Amino acid sequence: MCGIVGYIGKQKATPILLAGLSKLEYRGYDSAGISTMEGNEIKVVKDKGRVENLYNLDDTKKLEGSIGIAHTRWATHGIPSKINSHPHMDSTNSFAVVHNGIIENYIELKKFLEENGYTFVSSTDTEVVPNLISYFYKNDQQNDNLKLLRAVKKACDKLIGSFALEILSIYAPNNMIVVRKDSPLVIGKGIGENYIASDIPAILSYTKDFYLLENFEYVVLSRDNIKFYDTNLNEIKKASTSITWDAMAADKAEYPDYMLKEIMEQPTSVRETIGSRLDNAKCNFDDLGFTKEYLSSLQQIYIVACGTAMHAGLSVKNTIEKLCKIRTQVDIASEYRYRNPLVDEKTLCIFISQSGETADTLAALKLSKEKKAKTLAITNVIGSSISREADYCIYTHAGPEIAVASTKAYTSQITLMSLLAIYFAEVLETANPNELNEIKQNLLSLPNKIEDILKNSSNIGSIAKRMFKEKDVFFIGRGIDYATAEEASLKLKEISYIHSESYAAGELKHGTIALIENGINVIGIMTDKDLEKKTSSNIEELITRGAITTVVVSEEVSKLIDLSIFDNIITVPNTNIYLSPILAIIPLQLLAYYVSKEKGLDVDKPRNLAKSVTVE
Numbered sequence: 001m002c003g004i005v006g007y008i009g010k011q012k013a014t015p016i017l018l019a020g021l022s023k024l025e026y027r028g029y030d031s032a033g034i035s036t037m038e039g040n041e042i043k044v045v046k047d048k049g050r051v052e053n054l055y056n057l058d059d060t061k062k063l064e065g066s067i068g069i070a071h072t073r074w075a076t077h078g079i080p081s082k083i084n085s086h087p088h089m090d091s092t093n094s095f096a097v098v099h100n101g102i103i104e105n106y107i108e109l110k111k112f113l114e115e116n117g118y119t120f121v122s123s124t125d126t127e128v129v130p131n132l133i134s135y136f137y138k139n140d141q142q143n144d145n146l147k148l149l150r151a152v153k154k155a156c157d158k159l160i161g162s163f164a165l166e167i168l169s170i171y172a173p174n175n176m177i178v179v180r181k182d183s184p185l186v187i188g189k190g191i192g193e194n195y196i197a198s199d200i201p202a203i204l205s206y207t208k209d210f211y212l213l214e215n216f217e218y219v220v221l222s223r224d225n226i227k228f229y230d231t232n233l234n235e236i237k238k239a240s241t242s243i244t245w246d247a248m249a250a251d252k253a254e255y256p257d258y259m260l261k262e263i264m265e266q267p268t269s270v271r272e273t274i275g276s277r278l279d280n281a282k283c284n285f286d287d288l289g290f291t292k293e294y295l296s297s298l299q300q301i302y303i304v305a306c307g308t309a310m311h312a313g314l315s316v317k318n319t320i321e322k323l324c325k326i327r328t329q330v331d332i333a334s335e336y337r338y339r340n341p342l343v344d345e346k347t348l349c350i351f352i353s354q355s356g357e358t359a360d361t362l363a364a365l366k367l368s369k370e371k372k373a374k375t376l377a378i379t380n381v382i383g384s385s386i387s388r389e390a391d392y393c394i395y396t397h398a399g400p401e402i403a404v405a406s407t408k409a410y411t412s413q414i415t416l417m418s419l420l421a422i423y424f425a426e427v428l429e430t431a432n433p434n435e436l437n438e439i440k441q442n443l444l445s446l447p448n449k450i451e452d453i454l455k456n457s458s459n460i461g462s463i464a465k466r467m468f469k470e471k472d473v474f475f476i477g478r479g480i481d482y483a484t485a486e487e488a489s490l491k492l493k494e495i496s497y498i499h500s501e502s503y504a505a506g507e508l509k510h511g512t513i514a515l516i517e518n519g520i521n522v523i524g525i526m527t528d529k530d531l532e533k534k535t536s537s538n539i540e541e542l543i544t545r546g547a548i549t550t551v552v553v554s555e556e557v558s559k560l561i562d563l564s565i566f567d568n569i570i571t572v573p574n575t576n577i578y579l580s581p582i583l584a585i586i587p588l589q590l591l592a593y594y595v596s597k598e599k600g601l602d603v604d605k606p607r608n609l610a611k612s613v614t615v616e
Contacts, residue, residue: 002071002072002073002086002098002099002100002198003021003024003025003071003072003100003197003198003199003202004024004069004070004071004072004086004098004099004100004164004166004185004196004197004198005017005020005021005024005069005070005071005195005196005197005198005202005203006068006069006070006098006166006176006178006195006196006197007020007066007067007068007193007194007195007196008066008067008068008175008176008193008194008221008222008223009066009067009190009192009193009194009223010066010192010193010223011066011193012063012064012065012066013034013036013063013065013066013067013068014034014036014060014063014065014068016068016195016206017034017036017068017069017070018034018051018054018055018060018070019205020070020195020197020202020203021034021051021054021070021071021072021202022051022052023199023201023202023402024072024197024198024199024201024202025050025051025072025605030048030049030073030080031046031047031048031049031072031073031080031081031082031084031085031086032046032047032049032050032051032053032054032070032071032072032073032085033045033046033047033054033070033071033085033086033087033098034046034054034060034063034068034069034070034071034087035068035069035070035087035089035096035098035168036063036064036065036066036067036068037065037066037067037068037168037173037174038063038064038065039065039173040170040173041170042089042093042094042095042096042168042169042170043059043062043063043065044087044089044096045057045059045060045063046071046082046085046086046087047082047085048080048081048082048085049080051072066223067168067173067174067176068168069087069096069097069098069166069167069168069176069196070087070098071085071086071087071098071099071100073085073086076102076125079123083121083122084122084123084124086098086099086124086126087168088122088124088126088127088129088130089130090118090130090131090133090134091117091118091119091120091131091134092134093170094134094137094169094170094171095130095131095133095134095137095167095168095169095170096130096167096168096169097126097129097130097133097165097166097167097168098165098166099126099129099163099164099165100163100164100183100184100185100198101161101162101163101164101181101182101183102125102161102162102163103125103126103128103129103159103160103161103163104125104160104161105158105159105160105161106125106126106128109128109132109158109159110127110128113128113131113132113135116135118131118134118135125161129155129159129163129165130167132155132158132159133151133152133155133167133169134151135155136150136151136154136155137151137169137171146233147171148169148171148172148175148177149177149218149220149229149233150233152165152167152177152179152218153179153218153231153233156179156181156216159181162181162182162183162359163179163180163181163182163183164178164179164180164181164183164184164185164198165177165178165179165180166178166196174222174223175220175221175222176196176220176221177218177219177220177221178196178213178218178219178221179213179216179217179218179219180213180214180215180216180217181215181216182215182359182362182385183198183357184198184199184355184357184384184385185197185198185213186198186199186200186203186210186211186212186213186383187210187211187213187219187221187226188203188206188207188209188210189207189209189210189211189226189240190206190207192223192224193223194221194223194226195207196221199355200243200381200400201400201402204243204400208242208243208244209240209241209242209243210240210241210242210243210383211226211228211238211240211241212241212383212388214388216230216231217229217230217231217236217238218230218231218233241382241383243382257403257593257603257604258402258403258604259403259405259407259495259593259603259604260593260603262401262402262403262407262408263407263408263454263586263589263590263593264454265398265399265408266407266408266411266450266454266586267447267448267450267451267454268399268447269396269397269398269399269408269409269411269412270408270411270412270415270446270447270450270582271446271447272397272398272399273396273397273398273412273415273416273419274415274419274443274444274446274447275397276395276397277394277416277419277420277423278419278440278443278444281437281440283419283420283422283423283426283440284423285394285419285420285423288376288392288394289392290424290427291427292427292428292429295324295326295424295427295428296428297346298326298346298347298348299326299327299346299347300326300327300328300329300343300346300347300348301320301326301327301328301329301347301348301349301350302328302329302330302331302336302341302343302347302348302349302350302368302373303316303317303328303329303330303331303350303352304330304331304332304333304336304349304350304351304352304361304364304365304368305330305332305333305351305352305353305358305361306332306333306334306353306358306360306361307406307490308354308405308406308409308410308487308490309352309353309354309358309361309406309409309410309413310330310331310332310333310352311410311483311486311487311490312352312410312413312414312417312487313330313350313352313417314330314483314486315414315480315483315484315487315581316414316417316418316421316578317329317330317483318479318480318578319417319418319421319578320417320421320424322431322578323421323422323424323425323430323431323435323436323578324421324424324425324428324430324431325428325430326424331364333351333358333360333361333363333364334360336360336364336367337363337364337367341367341368341371343368343371343373344371344372344373345372345373345374347368347371347373347374348373348374348376349364349365349368349373349374349375349376350375350376350377350378350417351364351365351368351375351376351377351378351386351390352377352378352379352413352417353377353378353379353384353386354379354380354381354396354398354401354406354409354413355379355380355381355384356377356379356380356381356384356385356386356387357381357384357385357386358386361386362385362386362389365377365386365389365390366389369389369391374391374392375389375390375391375392376390376391376392376393376394377389377390377392377393377394378393378394378395378396378413378416378417379393379395379396380395380396380397380398380399380401380409380412382395394416394420396409396412396413396415396416397412398412402604403603403604404494404495404604404605404606404609405491405494405495405592405603405606407491407589410487410585411450411582411585411586414579414581414582415443415446415582418439418443418578418579419443421578422436422439422440438576439576439578439579442575442576442579443579445575446575446579446582446583449572449573449575449583450582450583450586452573453572453573453583453586453587454586454590457587457590459568459570460570460587460590460591460594461594463550463568463570463591463594464591464594464595464597464598465594465598467521467591467595468496468595468598468599470498470521471498471499472498472499472500472501472515472520472521473489473492473498473499473500473501473520473521473522473523474500474501474502474503474512474515474516474520474521474522474523475488475489475492475500475501475502475503475522475523475524475525476502476503476504476505476508476522476523476524476525476535476538476539477502477504477505477524477525477526477535478504478505478506478528478531478534478535479528479531480527480528480577480578480580480581481525481526481527481528481531481535481580481581481584482502482503482504482505482525483581484525484527484580484581484584484585484588485502485503485523485525486502487581487585487588488502488523488525488585488588488589488591488592489501489502490502491588491589491592492588492591492592492595494606494609495592495593495596495601495603495606496592496595496596496599496601497599497601497606497607498595505524505534505535505538505539506534506538508538508541508542509541513541513542513545516542516545516546516547517545517546518545518546519546519547519548520542520546520547520548521547521548521549521550522539522542522547522548522549522550523549523550523551523552523588523591524536524538524539524549524550524551524552524566525551525552525584525588526551526552526553526554526557526561527552527553527554527557527572527577527580527583527584528557528577528580529554529556529557529560532553532557532560532561533560533561536561539551539566540565543565543566548567549565549566549567549568550566550567550568550569550570551563551566551568551569551570552570552571552572552584552587552588553569553570553571553572554571554572554573554574554575554580554583554584555571555572555573555574556574558571570587572584572586572587
């Protein structure tokens with residue numbers, strides 16, 4: 001979950017490294033550090049806290065080297081501190097390493113190295129890596145051009161866990177070595193210079209040509225060359241990929257925060273996602289090659305994801321079941337593979353991940369392939385690990401999402417999966433064509449309706465001013481609105497640190513109502529006209545116990561109930577019920593944002609969280 005960046009070229013490395021780290025801080029911000037080659041010596045500057053701390057250090061200003069590596073940390077082993085910050089060096093100061101991932105067997109390796117005279121200064125797992133490389137380098141009797149690379153390979157062969165590594169050495173002062181296993185790493189190709197990062201946005205302003213590394217591919221970089229080697233250190237050729245994202249899309253532009261910018265970009269991201277698959281009222285996923293015979297053979301569909309992506313899956317579960325008549329289950333990726341799921345060749349497993357690097361989701365995908373199920377990835381990042389591992393992949397078109405709390409990726413995921421459900425239903429002929437056409441028309445109108453919600457959201461800031469001091473908030477809903485309640489609750493808790501829970505409205509009397517007392521804030525979501533009476537009745541039960549109530553209602557539902565009984569009303573436009581989560585979540589994203597701002601918090605970088613969870 002850490003962020004790493006590297007540069008090798010003719011320019012001064014420090015400004016490029018710091019700029020890259022600043023764009024990667026959504027991956028971790030407990031501490032940060034950089035290391036550069038200064039002649040035949042490696043210099044390291046690091047500190048606890050945010051990347052901005054490095055800018056002000058005198059030692060940073062002294063770095064003149066044109067080859068360097070850098071790291072922003074999300075702590076796993078060892079508390080956030082200067083000494084636990086990366087880069088880490090070996091005992092002889094001959095090797096410097098930055099690492100994203102977890103070394104699971106570091107205790108055994110550390111003991112082995114200590115027995116061989118190596119000493120350690122940090123409590124991290126990473127520090128074993130430079131020392132292990134040092135050990136193998138010094139015990140290699142061959143003095144050829146591959147000596148350092150062999151030492152790195154031998155060290156990696158001993159590591160159990162996940163890693164993306166950037167390595168500097170005084171024994172190769174004009175080179176850098178990188179390698180990955182189960183942690184993301186990309187190489188950006190320039191002219192007379194090359195770039196490395198754990199995420200494309202960090203270096204997108206410098207190049208659009210990228211190499212996407214597979215597991216145990218080793219790379220030796222110089223200023224003018226990039227050499228790739230397989231796990232046996234045979235040199236291989238790789239093709240580069242051109243990334244079409246606009247570098248400005250990863251900047252805040254005129255917005256104070258990435259999160260607000262990304263909320264406001266949702267009309268565009270939803271429009272782009274629809275446009276990628278809906279043409280002249282025809283859903284087009286023909287590139288998947290799913291025939292009617294194959295889809296008819298499916299006994300079940302599994303949707304597997306984590307966090308917000310899992311909530312997107314919940315939001316389309318009923319859509320798939322009702323339109324396609326295929327039993328559909330939604331599972332948490334971190335639990336999926338530990339319960340021996342009953343999947344086989346008659347199961348389609350759909351994996352959702354914004355980054356395409358989520359470790360638990362990737363592990364679940366690999367398990368499903370072992371069980372002979374077909375696997376379909378839904379991600380936002382071309383060339384990501386999940387997109388390459390899955391049998392099939394379709395992309396949302398959300399553009400770079402930088403804020404830790406996902407917004408536009410979520411609505412794009414629901415949009416894309418809704419289109420997929422329509423396509424399956426058309427191939428299977430399991431739904432009324434008129435109904436499918438009506439859903440398509442509603443899809444096409446979504447971007448304008450999202451714009452209307454964003455333009456008419458002034459009352460949400462006022463609600464936030466009355467809510468931000470609360471300690472507990474509850475969200476409730478029925479049916480598809482319950483899935484929205486789950487995501488809304490997550491948004492509030494992850495960026496405002498208010499304890500927030502979501503419940504199926506019908507479950508209130510089975511225990512939860514005991515938590516309701518005078519002054520407790522409850523947010524009810526009612527967009528389904530077939531369920532509004534029951535949900536409204538549940539909320540009235542809470543009002544009699546002193547709850548302060550806010551309701552998100554569709555225009556249609558607002559005409560069916562007595563709104564005067566609620567303290568706050570947020571109305572969203574009508575749409576097909578299968579698509580209602582896309583509209584209902586928008587004001588609740590804004591509510592979480594404004595509550596967090598009222599509390600004076602950093603909405604883009606909430607404590608203890610990182611954007612891409614690349615370790616299990």
